[in-house]
Amino acid sequence: MVYLTRKCEFSASHYYHNPEFSAEENQRIFGKCANLNGHGHNYTLEVTVKGDVDPKTGFVVDLKELKEILSREVLDALDHRHLNKEVPEFLRQIPTTENLAIAIWNRLQGKLHVAKLHRVRVYELPDLFVDFYGEA
Amino acid sequence: MKAHLTRRYLFSASHRLHCDGLSESENQSTYGKCNNPHGHGHNYALEVTVSGQVNPQTGMVCNLVELDDAVRNEVLERFDHVNLNARREFAATVPTTENLSEVIFNILKQCFAAAHLEKVRLEETMMNSFEYAGGAELRV
Numbered sequence: 001m002v003y004l005t006r007k008c009e010f011s012a013s014h015y016y017h018n019p020e021f022s023a024e025e026n027q028r029i030f031g032k033c034a035n036l037n038g039h040g041h042n043y044t045l046e047v048t049v050k051g052d053v054d055p056k057t058g059f060v061v062d063l064k065e066l067k068e069i070l071s072r073e074v075l076d077a078l079d080h081r082h083l084n085k086e087v088p089e090f091l092r093q094i095p096t097t098e099n100l101a102i103a104i105w106n107r108l109q110g111k112l113h114v115a116k117l118h119r120v121r122v123y124e125l126p127d128l129f130v131d132f133y134g135e136a
Numbered sequence: 137m138k139a140h141l142t143r144r145y146l147f148s149a150s151h152r153l154h155c156d157g158l159s160e161s162e163n164q165s166t167y168g169k170c171n172n173p174h175g176h177g178h179n180y181a182l183e184v185t186v187s188g189q190v191n192p193q194t195g196m197v198c199n200l201v202e203l204d205d206a207v208r209n210e211v212l213e214r215f216d217h218v219n220l221n222a223r224r225e226f227a228a229t230v231p232t233t234e235n236l237s238e239v240i241f242n243i244l245k246q247c248f249a250a251a252h253l254e255k256v257r258l259e260e261t262m263m264n265s266f267e268y269a270g271g272a273e274l275r276v
Contacts (some may be wrong), residue, residue: 003276018193029194031201048276094195098139102190118276127144128200131185133275135138 003118004060005048008070010079013040014095017084038082044123045074045104051115061115073107097124101132109134140254140275141197142185145207147216150177151231154221175219180233181259182211184244186251198251206248211240233260237268245270 015038016030026034033039047070051060077087083095089103101122108117123129152175153167163171170176184207188197214223220231225239237258245253255269267274 016195020193029199096190096195098137098141098190098197099195101139102137129142130197131140131142132137133140 001050002053002060003048003050004063004066004115005046006063006066006070007044007046008067008075009042009044010075011040011042012078012081012083013038014083014090015039016094016096018094038084041124043078043100044129045070046119046121046123047104047108047117048119048121049112049115050118054114061112066112066115069108069111073111074104077107078104097122097128097130098132100124101130105132105134137190138187139190139197140185140187141200141203141251142183143200143203143207145182145184145212146179147182147212148177148179149215149218149220150175151220151226152176153230153232155230175221178260180215180236182207182240183257183259185254185257186248187254188251202250203248206244210243210247214243215240233258233264233266234268237266241268241270 015036016033017026017036018029021029047066049061049066053060081087083090083100087095087103089095089106090099093099101120104122105117105120108120117134120132121129151170152172153170154163155166158166184203186198186203190197214225215236220226220236223231226235229235237256240258241253241256244256253270255267255272255274257265257267259265
């Protein structure tokens with residue numbers, strides 16, 4: 001079993017707001033992130049897949065194919081977008097880094113034919129990242 | 137849904153690796169330059185990983201402000217810009233980064249309960265890093 005990680009970047013804007021909370025609660029819980037005009041980040045995404053090395057090709061996964069899947073399923077939908085307003089998952093869910101990692105996992109799950117999705121890591125900042133392993 | 141959240145912090149400290157139970161020449165051969173009598177310092181990078189269910193109301197594993205406060209108050213205030221050998225945590229052990237990783241993990245385990253503490257990762261230099269998960273195996 002070999003683990004392979006592919007890295008890519010996207011930039012997006014978002015804000016944190018729960019309509020069930022009062023304005024004061026939103027401000028207290030989410031701080032600066034609650035500003036309804038939003039703000040943005042340069043996100044870094046690392047997707048790790050695992051599998052046995054194909055004896056013929058020497059690959060766990062065809063990187064070109066993985067790159068195409070990432071572009072089609074994730075980057076086209078998220079890059080240079082407003083997450084709250086343009087990405088269906090976040091019309092009713094807060095686009096925290098946790099929820100973003102889960103949404104990206106769900107977008108990729110089932111799209112890989114050979115290798116198995118192992119981990120989605122999303123860096124919101126160089127000093128803050130979330131890992132999701134598909135656990136309930 | 138269970139997610140893992142990692143936050144990175146910086147602090148600077150000095151130390152000298154020296155074991156009272158070893159002779160001078162044994163200390164020298166074991167620790168090399170790290171045994172120089174007046175010590176030396178590092179810029180440490182600390183990564184703290186916590187895990188838990190993502191709260192459906194907030195979208196968060198835990199409130200980042202609470203995690204930052206715990207790490208700042210209990211770890212950074214204690215170890216930033218100090219000589220580790222002079223700290224009581226190292227009265228009986230050598231302040232290697234292995235031992236420092238364990239000490240920091242145990243401090244955070246005591247003071248932060250808002251999410252499960254998975255592990256700490258400590259970079260002593262850009263070339264060395266150490267991870268401690270309370271004795272558990274590390275997750276890839």
